[in-house]
Amino acid sequence: MTLSGATIWGIILALAAGTFLLRFSFLGLMGDRPLPGWARRLLKFTPVAVFPAIVAPLVVYPEATGGAPDPARAAAAVVALALAVTLRSVLAALAGGAATLYLMLWLTG
Amino acid sequence: MPASTAKSHFLAGVTQGLPFVFVIAPFGALFGVVGTEAGLDIAQVMAFTVLVIAGAAQFTAVQLMTENAPVILILAAALMVNLRMAMYSAALVPYLGAAPLWQRALVAYLNVDQCYACSAARFEARPDMSVRERVAFFMGVAAPIAPLWYTATWVGATLGATVPDAWALDFALPITFIAMLGPLLRSLPHVAAALVSALVALLLRGLPPGIGLMIAALCALAVGAATEIWLERRA
Numbered sequence: 218m219t220l221s222g223a224t225i226w227g228i229i230l231a232l233a234a235g236t237f238l239l240r241f242s243f244l245g246l247m248g249d250r251p252l253p254g255w256a257r258r259l260l261k262f263t264p265v266a267v268f269p270a271i272v273a274p275l276v277v278y279p280e281a282t283g284g285a286p287d288p289a290r291a292a293a294a295v296v297a298l299a300l301a302v303t304l305r306s307v308l309a310a311l312a313g314g315a316a317t318l319y320l321m322l323w324l325t326g
Numbered sequence: 327m328p329a330s331t332a333k334s335h336f337l338a339g340v341t342q343g344l345p346f347v348f349v350i351a352p353f354g355a356l357f358g359v360v361g362t363e364a365g366l367d368i369a370q371v372m373a374f375t376v377l378v379i380a381g382a383a384q385f386t387a388v389q390l391m392t393e394n395a396p397v398i399l400i401l402a403a404a405l406m407v408n409l410r411m412a413m414y415s416a417a418l419v420p421y422l423g424a425a426p427l428w429q430r431a432l433v434a435y436l437n438v439d440q441c442y443a444c445s446a447a448r449f450e451a452r453p454d455m456s457v458r459e460r461v462a463f464f465m466g467v468a469a470p471i472a473p474l475w476y477t478a479t480w481v482g483a484t485l486g487a488t489v490p491d492a493w494a495l496d497f498a499l500p501i502t503f504i505a506m507l508g509p510l511l512r513s514l515p516h517v518a519a520a521l522v523s524a525l526v527a528l529l530l531r532g533l534p535p536g537i538g539l540m541i542a543a544l545c546a547l548a549v550g551a552a553t554e555i556w557l558e559r560r561a
């Protein structure tokens with residue numbers, strides 16, 4: 218990371234303020250007015266719209282191998298996703314993904 | 327209103343919040359490790375965790391910071407991850423809107439996914455709760471979660487610098503996001519949005535850091551909403 222200390226602090230404080238304002242928004246300022254239907258519809262999808270876009274490039278072109286496809290990391294991602302979807306458990310997905318990654322690194326390493 | 331009932335509601339909240347300890351502790355520790363590995367010092371890692379107190383947004387910001395994305399895109403992406411918090415805020419208004427301002431501000435600060443989910447379910451199931459009892463319950467859920475989140479991050483950040491490369495911690499962040507994604511894929515529109523998000527991000531990988539992410543996320547939002555509308559019309 219090439220960001221300066223001051224920039225990093227600026228990012229942290231801006232995120233803190235922005236996140237608090239999002240959480241405070243309706244409860245603190247807007248009273249009892251409901252969100253318009255189209256806004257509710259879009260807001261519902263924000264996490265599923267953002268997370269895959271972060272993850273997909275990291276899985277397909279891992280930084281640790283300089284962007285070359287890596288069977289260990291691909292397998293870990295597949296196992297984590299399968300566990301996350303079937304068990305709906307964040308913890309099981311984390312554990313299964315990590316176990317697969319280490320097992321594959323040990324087998325291929 | 328006797329203090330004892332507020333206390334019993336607080337304790338009921340603690341009981342509901344405690345199981346999340348098993349998710350919050352590893353997740354917080356992971357942020358400490360990932361943040362330190364990315365080059366943040368311990369004060370910056372702790373400021374993230376205490377002031378922002380939103381794991382997914384913190385991981386998003388740190389990932390884009392390591393990619394040296396423009397500051398405006400780092401903020402936009404992380405806040406977009408947090409847009410759902412505005413929805414939580416709106417959903418709590420009927421239950422907590424009458425609480426004093428300082429209590430509403432405290433609830434807002436602590437309104438993480440787990441606190442919201444537990445409280446919304448409880449308030450809906452028990453319409454006879456008073457505003458004071460609801461606030462007590464909410465604070466009860468947050469009581470084990472928030473301090474543990476801070477502590478776990480601190481432990482992770484302290485250990486972070488000593489973790490060897492062989493642990494392949496570069497991949498902790500992708501696995502964390504995948505784990506968070508699973509429970510969110512609860513309907514066809516959610517799955518469609520997630521697929522579009524991943525595909526567009528891969529296609530636009532050549533663009534400067536952060537830009538592909540924003541375009542992919544906006545496409546995915548549109549596809550999610552459109553799929554939902556299409557399903558409703560068909561039904």
